Structure formats: structure tokens, C-alpha cells
Amino acid sequence: MTEVERISKRGAIRQENEARILAAAEKVFAEAGFGGATMQLIADMAGLPKANLHYYFATKEELYRKVVQQIFEIWLHAADSFDNAPGPVEAIGAYIDAKMEISRRHPFGSKVWASEVMHGAPVIQDYLETTLRDWTAGRARLIQKWIDEGKMAPIDPNHLLYMLWATTQHYADFGHQIETLNGGMPLSDQQWKAAKASVKTIILRGIGAL
Amino acid sequence: MTEVERISKRGAIRQENEARILAAAEKVFAEAGFGGATMQLIADMAGLPKANLHYYFATKEELYRKVVQQIFEIWLHAADSFDNAPGPVEAIGAYIDAKMEISRRHPFGSKVWASEVMHGAPVIQDYLETTLRDWTAGRARLIQKWIDEGKMAPIDPNHLLYMLWATTQHYADFGHQIETLNGGMPLSDQQWKAAKASVKTIILRGIGAL
DNA sequence: TTTAACCTTGACCATATGGTCAGGAAGCGA
DNA sequence: TCGCTTCCTGACCATATGGTCAAGGTTAAA
Structure with a gap:
């Protein structure tokens, strides 16, 4: 013992x-x-x-459900950075940092989430239709406000959000592919830093916020 | 034969x-x-x-392997647009269009690929280490050349490629989530057009090619 | 020490699944 | 028609898996 x-x-x-x-x-x-x-x-x-x-x-389903819910909680938390930010640069920059950090620290959770959604969200469909839908609508409104205020170029807010999710989660979900293309080595601290910087630079400049 | x-x-x-x-x-x-x-x-x-x-x-494995190989072929083909293009705007723009079209027409294939990679590529690891690695290295060199020629901002080519894959494939792999956030309706022709335009605009401006 | 709630686990079961096979049908050239 | 190959399929099997259960161990309060 x-x-x-x-x-x-x-x-x-x-x-x-x-x-x-x-x-x-x-x-x-x-x-x-x-x-x-x-x-x-x-x-x-x-x-x-x-x-x-x-x-x-x-049951196996109950255990699986708990795992998925756990991840969802973490993800929602990462969105806090979106609030209380003066403009898109701070908000989106911090959001990218947070999501990239989650991809690095919780790659398994990200994959479970991706798998769940890919298979039609049999377990968390209700979350998608309530919590996620509300969250998305709220942030889309915020982005639209920034556009109206001239703080960024006119971009469809939803597609911007999709791009944020896609790029950040890619580093977890396709981590194996990235590792293989990196000579079989996991990304180093330096490389993670470069990844974050690249994503932030391209997107923030891409939406005309820099 | x-x-x-x-x-x-x-x-x-x-x-x-x-x-x-x-x-x-x-x-x-x-x-x-x-x-x-x-x-x-x-x-x-x-x-x-x-x-x-x-x-x-x-066997089930053999059938699965054939499915994955089939998808890999389609994906490699989409990369043709990268060659014989004068600069990043044409090359990357066409590549995004091609990959988005694949996400729309072959969502199942995209999901199978994603699943395969997420689970550590047990079946196509050799493809990743040969064909994909070579392809990626070649395009990275091309992107670097464009940077050296001043046709785009200095961006890490690999992270740019990851972003291209992530954003385009997201529309297939997370299609269910997008559909849910779209009020339960699949994206219309109009919306697919807007999606393509958004992705191209953000990325091309993001890399300083516009 | 007693007691009741909580925790542990080997053995077991019903079912689902990948895979096999033998026997027969269908296509086709000679 | 004959003979050969290809194709079809119901019935069957061995195994793996999710889940159950009863018996026993542990804990801590009374």
C-alpha cells in the first residue's frame, strides 16, 4: 500500500x-x-x-459523459478573456493564448471533444444548442460592435470564431501530425511560443486590428 | 497487376x-x-x-485502410493549385478554395482522416513520414521564397500551413457544430461562399499578401 | 466492540462482433 | 452445352466486451 x-x-x-x-x-x-x-x-x-x-x-456512457462535460467546463473558462477587454487585439489575443495553452495542457480533452462533435454530438447536443449557442451569439455581437466602432475590418463574426477554434484546437487534435512533421519531436517551448505568435499575428492582422 | x-x-x-x-x-x-x-x-x-x-x-482493417488512402489521394490533388502560381495570393487563395470545396463535398473523408490522425495515425503513419513530410517541406520552401521576395510578411511557413489545414478542414470535421450554431440548418450556397471569402480574406491579409 | 455505510473484486453472464466456410448461383469463353 | 472463374450468402464460431453480483474487507461513529 x-x-x-x-x-x-x-x-x-x-x-x-x-x-x-x-x-x-x-x-x-x-x-x-x-x-x-x-x-x-x-x-x-x-x-x-x-x-x-x-x-x-x-455505465461506459456515463463515464464518457462526465469526461466530455469536464472538458466543456474548461473551454468555457478560457473564454473569460473575451470579456472586460477594451478591444479585439486584447480580447482575441488573450483568447488565442488561452486556447493554445489548453491545446498544450489538455490535448486528450480536446480530442475527445473533437471526436464527440465529429460523431454528431450524441452526448452534448443540448450543450451545443444552449450554452454554446448563447456564448457564440454574445461574442459575435461583441465582435460586430468592434467592427461598427472601426476597431477592426468587417469580418463575419461567426467565421472568425470558427477560425479561432479551428486553429487553436488543431495543435491538440492534430498534434500527432504536427509532431511527425516536426521530425518526430513534440513542439518545444520555443516552438509553442512561435506557434502562438504566428496564429495571433496572422489573425489579428487578418481582421485589420493591428 | x-x-x-x-x-x-x-x-x-x-x-x-x-x-x-x-x-x-x-x-x-x-x-x-x-x-x-x-x-x-x-x-x-x-x-x-x-x-x-x-x-x-x-478484414475491417483492410477496408479502413483503403478508405483512408482514398482520402489521402484527394487531398494531395487539392495541392496542385499551389504549383504554377505566380505568388501567394493566387496559390493560397486557390488552395483554400480547393480545400473548402473538399470539406463540402467529402465531409466523411475529412472526418475519417481527422480521426485517424487523432488516434496516432496507426494506419497511415508511413504516409505522414514520407509523402506528407516531403509535400510540406516543399511548400514551406516555396512560401519562404515568397517571403524573401517580399511578396508576403515573414511568417513561419509551417504554422501557416497548419492554419490552412485547420481552418478549411474545420468546416467538415466540425460541420455538425457549425450546423447547430446555424440554427440547425446546413450552410447554404451563400454561406459557403461567405465562409470561403472570410477565410481567404483573413489569411491573405494576415500574411500581408493583400 | 458493535454497527452500518462504504468500498473492493473475482467470477460470471448475455450479447455483439469480426471473421469463416461450404455450397450454390451467375457470368462467360470455347 | 461444358467447364472454369467469379460472385453470393446463410449459418456458424471464437472471442471480446459491457455489465452484474455476491461475498468480503475497511472505516469511523456510537
Whole structure:
């Protein structure tokens, strides 16, 4: 028995194990897809017997749903930078930084999200139609305001948002391809910095905000 | 070419059925992922008994591999516009148009590709390391040449290419999300035109080529 | 110590799935 | 028509997987 396990027994065993399982599940779902993932694999990765997973999460679907929801929360948070910014340069610049950082720190989550949406969002369709739709409409209005104020060129706000999502998430979802094209090496700190700078430069100049 | 293949070209049955199966497989793999796809589902969609699929494609993996290869061919073709163009505006503009058109006409293929790469490219890793790496290096050199000639701003060519891939493919891979945010309706002709224009405008201005 | 709630897990089950195969049908040149 | 190849398919099999369960262990408050 390890030190960590002993301590956890005093306190929140459930919390500890659920977090452990969710982390393992996120990775396995990302790497194998929902259909390719197996509870056994997740269990092994979490270091628990399979039956124990079903004690905390009744079904594979329930576990998957929790993983997706967790990611969605993180993504919404990244959007905070959009508010309370004087103009597009600060808002969009910070948003790109935040999303790039998430692609770097949570590549598995990004992939699970991408997979979920690609397959028709069977689990989080309601989120798309409520939370995401509202968020998008709000930011689109904000962008339109900046356009009206002459702070940036007249660009369709929705397509700009799509471009922001696409470019930033690409570094997580297609990370393997990028790594391969980078000689089989993950991007270095320097290269991540360059990536962020490139994306920000092109987009901010592209919308006429620089 | 083997004896079997040559003879089979006489009759169109093989060709016809293989195409039928490949089309069904592309759709099912895109919508369910490799793990979630079943030979039965593909068979039903192709209107053939399951055993017949195995007559033409020995294993699920072989069928999947063919689907992925098919897509890769289409993508390479879209890159032709990059060559024989006087400068970045024509080359990149045409490339964006071509890739957007592929996202519109072959959304399933795009999703299968995305899924394959997201899961670590188990099937087409060799393509990434040879064909794609060479193609990318060549275009990066071309972009660098344009920069040296003052035809565009100094941008890291690789990150520019990633952005081109990300933005164009997003319209296929995240088509469901876009459709949801579009009030549940697929993009109209008008909206696709606006999408292309937005992407081209932002990127071409973003790289200082306009 | 007792007790009740919580946690753990090996063994088991029903089902779904990839793949096989034998036997027969259809196409086609001679 | 004959003979050969190609094509078709229902029935079947071995295996993997999600999920269940009952028995037992652990914890902490009373």
C-alpha cells in the first residue's frame, strides 16, 4: 500500500478514485475513440479492477459523459478573456493564448471533444444548442460592435470564431501530425511560443486590428 | 497487376461493389469511428450481406485502410493549385478554395482522416513520414521564397500551413457544430461562399499578401 | 466492540462482433 | 452445352466486451 493510498482512505476515497478514473478515461477515449475504448483498458490505466469502475460510474456512457462535460467546463473558462477587454487585439489575443495553452495542457480533452462533435454530438447536443449557442451569439455581437466602432475590418463574426477554434484546437487534435512533421519531436517551448505568435499575428492582422 | 485484377476489369461487378462498399464504409467510419463502426452496419448501408464485404475486403482493417488512402489521394490533388502560381495570393487563395470545396463535398473523408490522425495515425503513419513530410517541406520552401521576395510578411511557413489545414478542414470535421450554431440548418450556397471569402480574406491579409 | 455505510473484486453472464466456410448461383469463353 | 472463374450468402464460431453480483474487507461513529 502506498503512502498516497493510505492517506486517501482517511478522506475522500471517492473523490480520489473518480478523479483517477476520469483522467484515465480521458486519455483512453482520446486515443481509441468511444467505440474503441474498453472499460478494461481504462481500469488498467487507472490501476483499478474493472468492477470498481462500475461502482463509481454505472455505465461506459456515463463515464464518457462526465469526461466530455469536464472538458466543456474548461473551454468555457478560457473564454473569460473575451470579456472586460477594451478591444479585439486584447480580447482575441488573450483568447488565442488561452486556447493554445489548453491545446498544450489538455490535448486528450480536446480530442475527445473533437471526436464527440465529429460523431454528431450524441452526448452534448443540448450543450451545443444552449450554452454554446448563447456564448457564440454574445461574442459575435461583441465582435460586430468592434467592427461598427472601426476597431477592426468587417469580418463575419461567426467565421472568425470558427477560425479561432479551428486553429487553436488543431495543435491538440492534430498534434500527432504536427509532431511527425516536426521530425518526430513534440513542439518545444520555443516552438509553442512561435506557434502562438504566428496564429495571433496572422489573425489579428487578418481582421485589420493591428 | 495480378491475374485476378486484370480479369476483373472485364466485368464491372467488382469495381461497382468495391466502390459501393467504400462509400458506405467512409460514411460509417466517419460517423462511428473505427471502433464504433461494424461490418454489419457498413453492409446494410451498402445493401449487401456482411459476408459479401469479406469477399471483397478480407478484414475491417483492410477496408479502413483503403478508405483512408482514398482520402489521402484527394487531398494531395487539392495541392496542385499551389504549383504554377505566380505568388501567394493566387496559390493560397486557390488552395483554400480547393480545400473548402473538399470539406463540402467529402465531409466523411475529412472526418475519417481527422480521426485517424487523432488516434496516432496507426494506419497511415508511413504516409505522414514520407509523402506528407516531403509535400510540406516543399511548400514551406516555396512560401519562404515568397517571403524573401517580399511578396508576403515573414511568417513561419509551417504554422501557416497548419492554419490552412485547420481552418478549411474545420468546416467538415466540425460541420455538425457549425450546423447547430446555424440554427440547425446546413450552410447554404451563400454561406459557403461567405465562409470561403472570410477565410481567404483573413489569411491573405494576415500574411500581408493583400 | 458493535454497527452500518462504504468500498473492493473475482467470477460470471448475455450479447455483439469480426471473421469463416461450404455450397450454390451467375457470368462467360470455347 | 461444358467447364472454369467469379460472385453470393446463410449459418456458424471464437472471442471480446459491457455489465452484474455476491461475498468480503475497511472505516469511523456510537
